[in-house]
Amino acid sequence: MIFKNVPHIRLASRLKISKMGMRAFHRVSSFVKPTTKMIQSFGQEATKARLGINEEQLLKLLAGDSIPVDLDLDDGYVILDLEKRWILGLGLLINGRVRSQLPRKELRESMMRGLSIDD
């Protein structure tokens, strides 16, 4: 969980808390995977493992296809940056190809309609 450490937290710890802050990681079998929301909030700070994609590539990813990338990166999660403008979430790089790890239900193809990305 990501949570700002503030003095009030000592007071709040006397309450029965059901959820705190933003979930930062999911456990996927024996791995940990950063959450989309954490990447959206903090991905801007990342200097490595960032992959710029364009709208066409995003539509391919959303359709379930993989896209080839020419990046000097180890296999693993990459941060997907749409037109160097919007940090969307994660992709998974394996053997030079990236697949979407974006939440299917939340990011839909129809959201791309009318985007004027090239300005």
Next chain:
Amino acid sequence: MEEIFKCYREIIPEFGRFQESLHKPLPNHIRVNRLKAETDSVVKSMEGKGIHLEKAFEKHDTLYLAPTLKSPGNQIEYFLGHIHPQALTSCLASIVLSPGNDSYVLEMCAAPGGKTSHLAQLMNNTGLIVANELYPSRHIPLGHVIERLGVLNTVITGYQAQEFPLKQRFDYILADVPCSGEGKFRKIKESSIYNETREKQKLPDLQKKIILRGFDLLKEEGKMLYSTCTYNPEENESVVSFLLQNRDAVLLPLDAGFDSEAGILEWRDEKYDTELQKTARFYPHRINSVGFFMARIGKRR
């Protein structure tokens, strides 16, 4: 034209215009989430898609009417947490409470989280908000809103607001209580009918308990906002009047920066203290949003 909410004919000004407003759909209104995006770039990106945005509030550049926007939830800006669809009057509640940076805040009835996330935005993600919501099933949408909007200063609890533990005191409290929701009703289709539930009778009792508990949880210098989205005086002025009779509470001036009416001073056989004029009623024909009521409350010193 069939009259709706006839019983309020005497207290709602320009009742004819009020009636007309109920036959128009509620306009889409969005809040730009400054925790994740800059207002200018969001406005530019949405207008670039042909979505017309009208600034709703001169003093706040994050609130926009979006008359042509059909489904805000189907925009990439929604997925990214850059915008949140939220009624204008609902946004005004957090603005009127206006908690400062680093304060300790309680939202007593918090789901689905529009106001909690707006409070976090006004606090620049500093301090701490306790977002309380009785029903665990409503913690899920509340958690989603908080996460999507990049809120980092909030914890969720599940107490009955009227029994929230008295172990500590808060700088700011929002009591946005469960209410009959009359202010949201619009007669868009022939079939839309405002159905009064049996629950409505029980609400004032619960609201009175919640307002007292909220007041007891305030620090000496603390400020509380009591709000509903109903026209019903029994859920509004009567509840605030009950607080004034039972605690050393004072009503503070309230300037939302929008056209509102002062609270009423009598309803049926009840008369209220003139202080109640400091509360505010927002009507759809004046502000083109959800009907709303607010009272800003402090401690007598």
